[in-house]
Amino acid sequence: MRIVTAVAPVNIATIKYWGKRDDDLILPLNDSFSATLSLEDMCAKTTVMISPYLLENKFWLNGKEENMDNPRLSNCLKALKDRLNKENSEEVSSWKIHICSENNFPTAAGLASSAAGYACLVYALASLYQVDGDITAIARNGSGSACRSIFGGWVRWHKGSLEDGTDSIATQIFPTDHWPEIRVLVLVVNDSRKKYSSTLGMKQTVMTSELLKHRTKFVVPDRIEKIIDAVHKKDFQSFAKLTMKDSNQFHAVCCDTYPPCFYMNDVSHAIIDMVHVYNEFKGQLKIAYTFDAGPNACLFIQESDLSEVLSLIRYVFPSNLNANEYYRGIALDKDLFSKDL
Ligand code: DP6
Numbered sequence: 001m002r003i004v005t006a007v008a009p010v011n012i013a014t015i016k017y018w019g020k021r022d023d024d025l026i027l028p029l030n031d032s033f034s035a036t037l038s039l040e041d042m043c044a045k046t047t048v049m050i051s052p053y054l055l056e057n058k059f060w061l062n063g064k065e066e067n068m069d070n071p072r073l074s075n076c077l078k079a080l081k082d083r084l085n086k087e088n089s090e091e092v093s094s095w096k097i098h099i100c101s102e103n104n105f106p107t108a109a110g111l112a113s114s115a116a117g118y119a120c121l122v123y124a125l126a127s128l129y130q131v132d133g134d135i136t137a138i139a140r141n142g143s144g145s146a147c148r149s150i151f152g153g154w155v156r157w158h159k160g161s162l163e164d165g166t167d168s169i170a171t172q173i174f175p176t177d178h179w180p181e182i183r184v185l186v187l188v189v190n191d192s193r194k195k196y197s198s199t200l201g202m203k204q205t206v207m208t209s210e211l212l213k214h215r216t217k218f219v220v221p222d223r224i225e226k227i228i229d230a231v232h233k234k235d236f237q238s239f240a241k242l243t244m245k246d247s248n249q250f251h252a253v254c255c256d257t258y259p260p261c262f263y264m265n266d267v268s269h270a271i272i273d274m275v276h277v278y279n280e281f282k283g284q285l286k287i288a289y290t291f292d293a294g295p296n297a298c299l300f301i302q303e304s305d306l307s308e309v310l311s312l313i314r315y316v317f318p319s320n321l322n323a324n325e326y327y328r329g330i331a332l333d334k335d336l337f338s339k340d341l
Helices: 071-082 086-094 113-128 136-142 144-150 198-208 210-233 236-256 266-282 303-316
Strands: 002-009 011-015 020-022 032-036 043-051 058-061 064-066 096-103 153-157 170-174 182-187 287-291 297-302
Touching (some): 002 113, 002 144, 011 210, 071 136, 096 113, 113 136, 113 144, 144 153, 170 210, 210 236, 236 287, 297 303
Parallel strands (some): 058 096
Antiparallel strands (some): 002 043, 011 032, 058 064, 153 170, 182 297, 287 297
């Protein structure tokens, strides 16, 4: 019997992946760039066990038994078994497997749960089967963004150019301790499952959006280089602007999809307004927002601004972000920021 437990954190894309050139191999139309949260934060935890005594394959997600026939799961397992060390492959690859996975945050609510989940699963399985070398391309088979959660720190997913996808891998650009002053606040606006998955949404976008063509060809290549330079120099002003503009363009592309996919809601828009009013008041960018395929906000801030920003959020959204009707709206008077925060 072999048993392994792994933990993998969520990653937050600051330059978004949206659109595939190959749906089966999960090959993206553009490079993307993200920050992986730390192991104390939002994580998936997965235990995998193989044994000659198990009678069937089984998979539990958050305590509930799920179907093992999921093609993405099968693709990950197959890709790993293809790389098994020949000496023990015969025996081990025929053993049945039990997988038990849980997230310490809402699943499928646009909080990158599949990224953490598949990264964790593939990492655990690779240890179990003693597979060496790059495993990001295998994690990509589970969910595109999962390849970035294999590494900590600042990570780039290279779209690659080969048809078989072997060069569509993630690499760590800067290590976890590169910019320790950066903090991420995740504002959970709604933790229910999203209406339409990223997979379906981006498929529809690829089929219908003109703006996506412009984005992948003319915007993202330049933006990726610029954001890497900004993170390298720890230049928060450039980093924040690029992050917000990319989030906005991603959601513009979602609106340009036909029929459109609306992932943000009124509270998300109020958060965007709050950030811009606050940044303008401070005379520089203090907060950067980014939104994935859901209404929940991820805010990047520097540690020195953390307590003031937390006070700001508590003031503007005094109850909690789930209660849409309670937020104070954003007709913020500049005096608001003068003393009491
Ligand atoms: C908006 O990786 O969930 O979070 O590859 O179809 O599983 P699939 O999609 P997924 O899409 C993530 C989209 C995003 C942006 C990003 O993380 O880059």
